Amino acid sequence: KAGVTQTPRYLIKTRGQQVTLSCSPISGHRSVSWYQQTPGQGLQFLFEYFSETQRNKGNFPGRFSGRQFSNSRSEMNVSTLELGDSALYLCASSLAGDRDTQYFGPGTRLTVL
């Protein structure tokens, strides 16, 4: 079974721009979560989607948003990029009956200049 895929793997943007990251979960997984990983803050939860609905949200500003499609694929968007948004963004998927056990993709490395 194919794992979680994320595109693109690398992105370079400038301050003020916006960016969209994509995640395709493992087949059959309906829950998708997003995390931000930085050297200073570690791994921080952004949000979780299940059946196209946001179920849980971490402590991030409104510039960070997401959505989920009917095929469970998810996107996250960051608007008005800041230098501090440079990070590895990780997507994880899980089964509806075992939401805590999450399988991660390879991540998208975002660099904001």
Next chain:
Amino acid sequence: GDSVTQMEGPVTLSEEAFLTINCTYTATGYPSLFWYVQYPGEGLQLLLKATKADDKGSNKGFEATYRKETTSFHLEKGSVQVSDSAVYFCALGNAGNMLTFGGGTRLMVKP
């Protein structure tokens, strides 16, 4: 709120040495506990998990036991290899689909 504390690294070992990485947690209720491993330039790989007290998770020679009395989930391996060099993360899930992670422990294994 929930929290996870891991021993700080880096941990440097010689090949075939015994590995212990300490992890303790604070949580309400009955969380599930996980160890993830991250190799350079990659995402997180689920290494093992335990869902209730006294459960032992194991995979690829690594194991960890869910100790509710000491709120711990220490990772152990009897004989490490150079290929085990990576960053290891302890995490807990508390039925909210939001994993809470420790800060990570870098392991370096020398031949």
